[in-house]
Amino acid sequence: MHEYLARPQQHASALHIVVEGWAARYKLLFDGRRQITRFYLRGDLCDPAWLSQSTVVQPVVAMTSLQTISLNCDEILSRADRDPLLMTALWEESRAAADMQSEWAFNLGRKTARERLAHLFCEITARLETREISGGTNCELPLSQKDIADFTGLTPVHVSRTLKEMRSDGLIEFQSGTLKIADVRELAREASFKNDYLGGGSAFRDFVQIPATPGITPASRPVGNYPRLR
Amino acid sequence: MHEYLARPQQHASALHIVVEGWAARYKLLFDGRRQITRFYLRGDLCDPAWLSQSTVVQPVVAMTSLQTISLNCDEILSRADRDPLLMTALWEESRAAADMQSEWAFNLGRKTARERLAHLFCEITARLETREISGGTNCELPLSQKDIADFTGLTPVHVSRTLKEMRSDGLIEFQSGTLKIADVRELAREASFKNDYLGGGSAFRDFVQIPATPGITPASRPVGNYPRLR
DNA sequence: CGAGCTGTTGACGATTTTCAAATTTAGTGG
DNA sequence: CCACTAAATTTGAAAATCGTCAACAGCTCG
Numbered sequence: 001m002h003e004y005l006a007r008p009q010q011h012a013s014a015l016h017i018v019v020e021g022w023a024a025r026y027k028l029l030f031d032g033r034r035q036i037t038r039f040y041l042r043g044d045l046c047d048p049a050w051l052s053q054s055t056v057v058q059p060v061v062a063m064t065s066l067q068t069i070s071l072n073c074d075e076i077l078s079r080a081d082r083d084p085l086l087m088t089a090l091w092e093e094s095r096a097a098a099d100m101q102s103e104w105a106f107n108l109g110r111k112t113a114r115e116r117l118a119h120l121f122c123e124i125t126a127r128l129e130t131r132e133i134s135g136g137t138n139c140e141l142p143l144s145q146k147d148i149a150d151f152t153g154l155t156p157v158h159v160s161r162t163l164k165e166m167r168s169d170g171l172i173e174f175q176s177g178t179l180k181i182a183d184v185r186e187l188a189r190e191a192s193f194k195n196d197y198l199g200g201g202s203a204f205r206d207f208v209q210i211p212a213t214p215g216i217t218p219a220s221r222p223v224g225n226y227p228r229l230r
Numbered sequence: 231m232h233e234y235l236a237r238p239q240q241h242a243s244a245l246h247i248v249v250e251g252w253a254a255r256y257k258l259l260f261d262g263r264r265q266i267t268r269f270y271l272r273g274d275l276c277d278p279a280w281l282s283q284s285t286v287v288q289p290v291v292a293m294t295s296l297q298t299i300s301l302n303c304d305e306i307l308s309r310a311d312r313d314p315l316l317m318t319a320l321w322e323e324s325r326a327a328a329d330m331q332s333e334w335a336f337n338l339g340r341k342t343a344r345e346r347l348a349h350l351f352c353e354i355t356a357r358l359e360t361r362e363i364s365g366g367t368n369c370e371l372p373l374s375q376k377d378i379a380d381f382t383g384l385t386p387v388h389v390s391r392t393l394k395e396m397r398s399d400g401l402i403e404f405q406s407g408t409l410k411i412a413d414v415r416e417l418a419r420e421a422s423f424k425n426d427y428l429g430g431g432s433a434f435r436d437f438v439q440i441p442a443t444p445g446i447t448p449a450s451r452p453v454g455n456y457p458r459l460r
Numbered sequence: 461c462g463a464g465c466t467g468t469t470g471a472c473g474a475t476t477t478t479c480a481a482a483t484t485t486a487g488t489g490g
Numbered sequence: 491c492c493a494c495t496a497a498a499t500t501t502g503a504a505a506a507t508c509g510t511c512a513a514c515a516g517c518t519c520g
Contacts, residue, residue, distance in 0.1 A: 027336045029422055035339040037332045049325045057329060057427050087317055094324035095279045099287060101331030102267045106257045108338040109265040109383030113508070144466065153339030155509055160468060192259055197287050343476075374498065388476055390500060406485080 005046060005060040005068070012050035014070045017208055018042050021066035022142055025058045026150065036151040037101065039063075041124075043131040045204050048093040051077060064142045069208055089203035096201025103197040108153045111192075113162045116152040118191035121172060121179060126195050130202070138180040235276060235290040235298070242280035244300045247438055248272050251296035252372055255288045256380065266381040267331065269293075271354075273361040275434050278323040281307060294372045299438055319433035326431025333427040338383045341422075343392045346382040348421035351402060351409060356425050360432070368410040 005023060006012050016023075023040040025047065037058060040046045046060055051073055080087040107116050121141075128139050143151075149159045166172050171187050173180040181187055235253060236242050246253075253270040255277065267288060270276045276290055281303055310317040337346050351371075358369050373381075379389045396402050401417050403410040411417055 025332075027333075029340055033340040035336040037335045049328060052322050052325050052430060053329075054429065055426075058332060081314060084311060084314070084317065087314065087321065091317065091321035091324060092282050094321060094328055095282050098279060098324055098328035098331055099283075101328055101335055102255075102288060103257075105267045105331055105334050105338055106265040108335055109381075110259055110263040146466080151339075156467080157469090157510080158508055160466095161508095164468080196285075199284065200282060376498080385477055386499080387478080387501090390498095391476095394500080 003062050003066070005062065006050065006056045008056050008059045010056055011054065012047075012056050013073055015048065015050060015073060015076065016046045016068040016070050017205070017210065018044050018046060019067040019069060019211055022063040023060055023066055023068075024063050024147070024151070025060045027058050034150045035153065036147065037104070038097070039124075039151065041127055041131065042133060043202070043205055043210060045093050048090050048097065048204075051090065063147060069210070071208070086204075086207060089207065092200050092203045096199070099197045099199070100201075113152070113154050113158055114166065115191055116154070117148070117159070117162055117166065118171070118187050119193050120148070120152060121181060122188050122191050122193035123195075123198070124179070125181065126193075126198060130198075137182075137184055138178065140177060141174065141179040142177045233292050233296070235292065236280065236286045238286050238289045240286055241284065242277075242286050243303055245278065245280060245303060245306065246276045246298040246300050247435070247440065248274050248276060249297040249299060249441055252293040253290055253296055253298075254293050254377070254381070255290045257288050264380045265383065266377065267334070268327070269354075269381065271357055271361065273432070273435055273440065275323050275431075278320050278327065278434070281320065293377060299440070301438070316434075316437060319437065322430050322433045326429070329427045329429070330431075343382070343384050343388055344396065345421055346384070347378070347389070347392055347396065348401070348417050349423050350378070350382060351411060352418050352421050352423035353425075353428070354409070355411065356423075356428060360428075367412075367414055368408065370407060371404065371409040372407045 005016055018040050020042060023046060024036045025038045025040070026034055026036045028034050040060070046068075050056060076086075076090070080090060107119050111119065124141065125136065125139055129136060133139065144156075145159045145163070146156045148154075149156045152159065154162075163172075163174060167174065170182050171190070172182055187193075235246050248270050250272060253276060254266045255268045255270070256264055256266040258264050270290070276298075280286060306316075306320070310320060337349055341349065354371065355366065355369055359366060374386075375389045375393070376386045378384075379386045382389065384392075393402075393404055397404065400412050401420070402412055417423075
């Protein structure tokens with residue numbers, strides 16, 4: 001819980017595949033304003049960029065207790081030199097990450113609070129579905145409203161109010177870490193959500209075996225003990 | 231001028247390296263709201279993502295008259311299969327693009343209008359400097375205030391007002407497409423600008439010869455006539 | 461129990477948007 | 491070069507969205 005997968009200004013020695021739990025990459029402003037720029041869910045690779053960044057730009061922290069598979073950067077790189085398929089997969093991960101960032105630049109720049117929240121919920125369920133979690137319209141969303149605010153570029157107070165509205169309009173139910181989407185079509189319509197930007201970004205997972213339905217494990221694992229790439 | 235390098239829903243057959251002029255990638259909302267998610271300047275590769283996207287998500291349009299070098303996607307891909315250095319360069323481009331997107335998600339989510347504009351100006355001059363254009367504190371900025379607004383997530387009216395303020399505070403001069411930064415240190419301070427997210431993204435250029443100081447050429451070039459990769 | 465975190469609510473304020481109109485600038489054809 | 495037109499910028503006034511501040515309730519956890 002709230003442990004770091006990477007701190008800024010450091011060189012990352014390992015990548016992580018999320019097996020269970022949520023992590024977030026963020027950036028801080030001098031006065032404490034925080035923007036979360038990405039959530040990492042089960043199956044996500046965190047973060048391919050570290051392989052070519054000399055130093056980590058944005059820290060990544062666990063939002064929940066977290067279980068990951070850690071992969072040594074040097075090993076990945078040397079293996080990728082010999083295996084074009086792996087390198088292509090890494091490249092594909094970067095591309096998918098950039099597409100997602102791009103979509104959220106759009107959301108943050110041009111959408112209202114309600115649209116952003118609606119979009120977030122649509123995206124989360126869509127991403128979880130491809131990872132074989134969640135029953136489509138409801139899922140675990142183990143985030144505080146502060147976290148949601150920091151991702152959507154709003155304040156916690158405004159998130160609270162907007163969620164209240166969305167609840168009373170029969171769009172969603174959301175309490176104690178569980179999200180239920182009452183009206184999927186309407187939510188997607190309001191969010192202008194299209195999943196066309198979520199393509200790809202799964203090639204790398206073929207190289208690693210991800211435990212099927214893991215129990216929750218106490219969080220950060222010892223770095224330095226890496227499983228073999230397949 | 232205002233020609234498309236790529237339209238959405240289509241498959242891109244070529245990438246482009248900008249030699250002269252500005253291009254922008256953007257996304258539209260149903261009611262006309264537009265967010266520009268990236269500017270492409272001299273030397274930028276537009277867009278490596280197309281190599282692995284089945285279909286273009288965000289269109290790219292020329293903001294000025296534009297001269298580019300077009301590169302056939304199939305040729306790049308088949309060449310990359312044989313040349314790990316090229317593939318690494320492409321991957322590095324994707325990574326750099328994602329880093330930039332990330333920074334702007336941060337800017338759009340958490341910075342004020344003035345901070346965003348200040349950041350934009352800092353970033354542009356920083357990027358142009360690495361491309362051997364501009365004298366550091368002044369440069370061509372051939373954008374309308376509407377364009378700037380669409381990139382910074384503001385309205386043209388508010389951009390106009392904020393620029394006026396920044397001018398009267400002696401931070402910048404900006405008129406008829408020319409930007410002069412009067413107080414570089416103060417502008418960077420206000421923007422909380424650090425160029426740590428701008429690393430890399432130049433590896434690919436080593437594979438292509440970019441004309442030195444080209445004259446302005448009438449814009450879009452015939453697609454299908456591609457120069458050789460070096 | 462008490463500290464602390466999270467979420468909720470109200471009142472108020474600031475930033476930014478919207479709408480409308482005036483003014484300047486740029487582009488075009490004569 | 492000038493006149494005309496369209497586009498871009500500026501300005502003002504009013505409104506909307508969203509943020510800030512403060513208080514309170516519920517909850518967890520030691």
